[in-house]
Amino acid sequence: MSSHAIQVENIVKQFGGLRAVDDVSLSVPVGERHVLLGPNGAGKTTLFSMIGGQQKPTSGRVTLLGRDATRLNAHQRTHLGLGRTFQITSLFQDITVEENLQLAVMALSRSRFNMLRSVESFAGMMDRVNELLETWRFGADRRLPVKELSYGDQRKLELAMAVANQPKILLLDEPTSGLSAAETATVVELIRGLPRSVTVLLVEHDMDVAFEVADRFTILHNGKLIMSGTESEVRGSRHIQEIYFGDSA
Numbered sequence: 569m570s571s572h573a574i575q576v577e578n579i580v581k582q583f584g585g586l587r588a589v590d591d592v593s594l595s596v597p598v599g600e601r602h603v604l605l606g607p608n609g610a611g612k613t614t615l616f617s618m619i620g621g622q623q624k625p626t627s628g629r630v631t632l633l634g635r636d637a638t639r640l641n642a643h644q645r646t647h648l649g650l651g652r653t654f655q656i657t658s659l660f661q662d663i664t665v666e667e668n669l670q671l672a673v674m675a676l677s678r679s680r681f682n683m684l685r686s687v688e689s690f691a692g693m694m695d696r697v698n699e700l701l702e703t704w705r706f707g708a709d710r711r712l713p714v715k716e717l718s719y720g721d722q723r724k725l726e727l728a729m730a731v732a733n734q735p736k737i738l739l740l741d742e743p744t745s746g747l748s749a750a751e752t753a754t755v756v757e758l759i760r761g762l763p764r765s766v767t768v769l770l771v772e773h774d775m776d777v778a779f780e781v782a783d784r785f786t787i788l789h790n791g792k793l794i795m796s797g798t799e800s801e802v803r804g805s806r807h808i809q810e811i812y813f814g815d816s817a
């Protein structure tokens with residue numbers, strides 16, 4: 569298998585006269601935490617959606633875990649091992665935290681074996697749910713309907729749901745947006761604690777969070793890839809200072 573979890577080759581997304589993503593190539597090795605940076609309108613979300621399968625590229629290629637995924641839809645990419653969260657909440661608001669996690673774990677079980685066949689697999693599912701409740705510190709709130717959770721806890725639960733599917737690649741779209749400093753710190757800690765078997769690609773506007781989480785960074789501007797590099801390369805680039813941090817940085 570390829571040592572790259574994500575490979576994007578010469579990808580383009582054209583919206584009428586606008587090239588939202590303009591000939592971008594990017595490789596993310598298995599296990600890396602990689603952050604997409606860039607000012608508003610740079611093309612981050614569009615690139616993300618072409619990796620996730622929500623949008624089709626105008627041209628170019630997307631390879632996930634060594635398989636050409638360019639023509640696969642989002643659902644098919646899930647079966648390859650792709651998980652993602654969205655900027656907008658995707659939880660079931662009227663059922664409990666525990667039930668939401670059960671649904672996520674069941675969705676995975678049903679795709680891998682017939683869990684209704686045996687009591688053991690039901691017990692296994694509950695073990696997995698309990699483990700998630702503990703890791704993500706939802707023990708005390710397990711029986712609360714999701715709508716009664718704080719916004720921060722809902723974002724955290726979404727992450728837990730994405731992880732429940734045991735993805736090999738996790739796409740996180742601004743996982744800390746709208747969170748308090750304390751909630752942000754918790755989410756950063758949880759992302760850092762994910763096993764290195766999981767490759768994580770994030771869109772993140774908060775530079776402190778980006779530097780805390782990521783091994784490597786890709787900077788987009790006007791749809792073009794400006795650079796991919798480490799923290800010191802990003803911090804040291806004069807070009808980056810100007811386009812991303814502003815002249816005053």
Ligand SMILES: Nc1ncnc2c1ncn2[C@@H]1O[C@H](COP(=O)(O)OP(=O)(O)OP(=O)(O)O)[C@@H](O)[C@H]1O
Binds near residue numbers: 606612
């Ligand atoms: N469906 C669409 N139709 C037309 N133009 C679009 C569409 N989606 C995005 N764009 C345009 O493509 C460009 C890139 O948008 P995109 O959302 O990918 O940027 P971004 O880097 O994610 O920005 P932000 O940080 O604001 O989320 C923008 O100019 C945007 O207006």
